[in-house]
Amino acid sequence: MSAQPVNPNLPPDHVTVFIDGVELAAPKGSMIIQAADKAGIPIPRFCYHDKLAIAANCRMCLVDTEVGGRSAPKPSPACATPVMDGLKVFTRNDKALKAQRNVMEFLLINHPLDCPICDQGGECELQDLSLGYGRSVSRFQERKRTVPDEDIGPLVATEMTRCIQCTRCVRFTAEVAGTYELGGMYRGENLQIGTFDGKPLTTELSGNVVDVCPVGALTNKVFQFKARPWELMARESLGYHDPMGSNLYLHLRRGDVLRTVPRDNESVNECWLSDRDRYSHQGLYASDRAVKPLLKSGGEWREVSWAEGLSAAAEILRAHRGDELGVLVHPAASNEEGGLLAKLAAGLGSGNLDHRIAQRDFSDGATAEAFGLPLAEIEKADAIVVFGSNIRHELPLLHQRIRKAVRNGARVHVVNPVDFDFAFDIAGKRIVAPSQLAGALNDATLVEAAKGANRAVVIVGGIAENHPQAAQLRAAARDFCNATGASLCRIPQGANALGLTRAGVLPAARDVAAQFAQPRSAYVLYGIEPGLDFADTAAALKALNGAKVVAFSHFACASTRGVADVILPIGALPEIEATLTNLDGVEQRTQAGGKLPGEAREGWRVLRALGGELGLPAFEFTDLEGARAAIAGNAAVAVSRSTAPAVAGEGLELAVSAAIYRTDAVVRRAQALQSHPLNLAARIVLNPADAQALGLSDGQVVKAGASDGTATLPLAMDAGVAAGTAWIESGHGATAPLGAGRVKVVAA
Incomplete structure (x- = not known):
């Protein structure tokens, strides 16, 4: 006769456990530490992390554990001991406390105890737990071991x-990042x-x-040696270098x-952060940060008061109202800034407004x-198609979600x-040339694989979205989804x-390409x-150099100084x-954090x-x-359409992806x-075959000529590049002359 459950009213996949006398219902197969955490009962730990393997x-x-009135002969690790019906757990009795204090003593045998000079001091788990479980003196007289550091x-x-x-770091690089770069030796x-x-570590996380x-x-x-944790103030903010909107x-x-x-x-970034979001704050303090209004007069820049700067900007905009004005906005601008720019353009009678600058x-x-599928649900998909994207660089934490999905089957x-x-x-x-991407997506084998899945998803990335024939690629992706579900x-x-789209920062007249093909007499640049x-x-620099330009800018860089009349x-x-509005369509709010440099002001204040x-x-x-x-009350915009650009030129098709740490001015x-x-x-x-056919060798400096311009670049060969394709990364000054289409590569 089988044993009866302690509580027959529980669901069949749950059992009853008692932790420090508190009766709890816990899922079968879960660990003691998970049940205790859910109930708010503290158990000390170092190696356990709820996002990593045990x-x-x-x-x-x-x-200390007890089952059926019989106590276990030895203490049990709460992180690796599964719950069972009727299990009694004691986290604070003499047996448990003695075991925990002994473990702490062993952990401190070789620890250097250099808390006064350690950056972790003040937020160190070892420091916190040693206060409760450590001894005031050590019984060990042996010399502490030392371990050489690595760069x-x-x-x-x-x-x-x-x-x-x-081994938390080892498990992180193996399980989450997928790079297996750290491990235990000896x-x-x-x-x-x-x-x-x-x-060096190569993971983007x-x-x-x-x-x-x-x-x-x-x-x-x-951050090393910059401050102590108790000196710091925390402010809620968001990642603004990709559309995920990581919380930080x-x-x-x-x-x-x-x-x-x-x-x-x-639902967004779990408890992780990409390196791009974590370390980009360094860029806020670059030497070319714009700190005062600047006015160009007689070809020379001079610092002016806000009153004079705004007056000069207003004079330019008054003189070039209506269709002669173009307004171009960086796609990381906030919803408030975008909405006010839409109001500004409308008030000046211009329908030439766009944020789709890439x-x-x-x-x-x-x-x-x-x-179409919330970010948090992608890890539960059973078939995923990555279409036209270096997803690891484009959205590092979405790449991590896909890795979780793969681990789930x-x-x-x-x-x-x-x-x-x-990873x-x-x-x-x-792997095909850009012109063949649409056909490759509709391959019968791929269609059948998606049809046979319970939950399939197609992720369309920047290579496809920013291609000269992006409309065809978007249509192919949509047709694929309609055919497969x-x-x-x-x-x-x-x-x-997405937020700027909803705020109406879109063209009723000319999009960004049309504004450069038919240059306007004046432009507003915002955050670009x-x-x-x-x-x-x-095309952009040609149009801007021939016009009056008012630049709202974070940086007074050379290219901004070269085209602007007012900064x-x-x-x-x-x-x-x-x-900001993230890729799930969720609006998220930030708090003001760092102080504004010099006389810089919030964008909404300047626009007001x-x-x-x-x-107006x-x-x-x-x-x-x-x-x-x-x-x-910003109204939806009926977006204008322009003719698709021709893929002009001779030679190899150009594939362009964004360099992971060259995506915007702050990161750069x-x-x-x-x-x-x-x-x-x-x-x-x-591709090596293409390079050999052109008589070129690896490392050779070549000239790459396209309809946009010519660039002089070192050549690399990689069999992973599709035949007939030349691949470059955007965000570099050296590759900027090459936009898209075809490129002819010859020895320099």
Whole structure:
């Protein structure tokens, strides 16, 4: 006769456990520590992390257990002991406390106890738990061991003598990042954690090992020795370098952003943060930051007061109202800034307004749209198609979600012009020239694989969205989804592209390409670095150089100074209160964090002042809530369409992807990210067969000529590039002359 459950009213997949006398219902197969955490009962731990596999190697979570009136002979690790019906757990009795204190004593045998000089001091798990479970003196007289440090890159600092071998970092790089770069070497008292090859970490998520490390063995190299945790103020903010909108905290001291850490949000970034979002704050303090209004007079720049700067800007806009004015907005601008820019353009009678500055094909009038399958659900998909995207660089944390899906049994198919390096297994890949992407997506085998899935999703990335024939590729993706029942997830091309679309920052007359093909007499540039942010740099600079330009800018860089007549300094997202809309269509709000540099002002304040100077309606508000109210009624825009650009020129088809750490002006100025191994120098990459046919060799300097212009670049050869294709990364000044289409490559 089988034993009866302690509580027969529980669901069949739950059991009853008693932890410190508290009766709990816990899922079968779960661990004691998970049941205790859910009930708010503290159990000390170092190696356990709820996002990582169980290791049970620190033994700090030892507890006393009892089943059927019989106590276990030895303490049990709470992280690795599954619950069972009627199990009694004691976390604070003499047996448990003695075991936990003994483990702490052993952990401290070799720890250097250098808390006064450790960056982890004040937020160290070992420091916190040793207060409750440690002894005031050590009984060990032997010399402490030391472990040599490794240089594992520009982002993470090491002090491996402090390491307690919890292996959280090892499990993170293996399970979450998928790069398997850290591991345990040697045995017993000689065990060390480190890289096997002595090379820097190459994962785009490397900063997360700092968060998971419970001691000061791995710390933030950019933040190293800058401040103590108790000196810092935390402000809620968002990642603004991709459309995921990762939730994070800015840590400030006296108004300076000293570091960035993740803020838990299971539906967005979980508890992780990409290195791009974590370390980009360095770029806020670049030497060319715009700190005062600047006015060009007689070809020379001079600093002016806000009154004079706004007056000069208003004079330009009054003289070039209506169709002669173009307004171009960076797709990371906030909803409030975008809404006010739409009001400004409307008030000046201009329908030439656009934020889609990295795109080329506007023939289908496509705009950003929310993911067809919520971000958090993608890891539950069983068939995923990555179409025209280097997803690992474009959205690092979406790449991580796809990796989770693969570990859960999903099959991933890739259709790309380059065989990019992904940290998950690929079930099928079709590496073809850009002109063949649409046909490859409709391959019968791929269609059948998606039809046979319970939950399929197609992720369309920047290579497809920004291609000269993007309309055809978008149509192919939509047809594929209609035929298979897959969810369509088009990645918005910009951190707030979806929010700006909803705010009406779209053309009723001329889109960005038409504004450059038929240059206007004046332009407003908002948050744009004109030498690197536009899809067609040559056309952009030609049009801007022949016009009057008012630039609202974070940086007074050379390219902005080269085209602008007035530069009005504005705050970046970490310095202002704002809202952004992420790729799920969720509006998220930030708090003002870092102090504004010099005389820079929040963008909405500058727009309000300019609107007031121009005497435009809807600019009478005095605060941010008033600005939000003023733009709440922005009407939807009937988006104009222009002819698809011809793929002109001779030679190889050009495939363009965004360099991971060259995506926007702030990231490009973050020194640590520029030193990262993933940040490669500008180059052009060909298939070896194409290079040999052209008589070119690896490493040779070549001239690449396209309809846009000519670039001189080093040549790299890679069999992963589709035949007939030349691959470059955007965001580099050297590759900026090459926009799209075809390129002819010859020896320099």
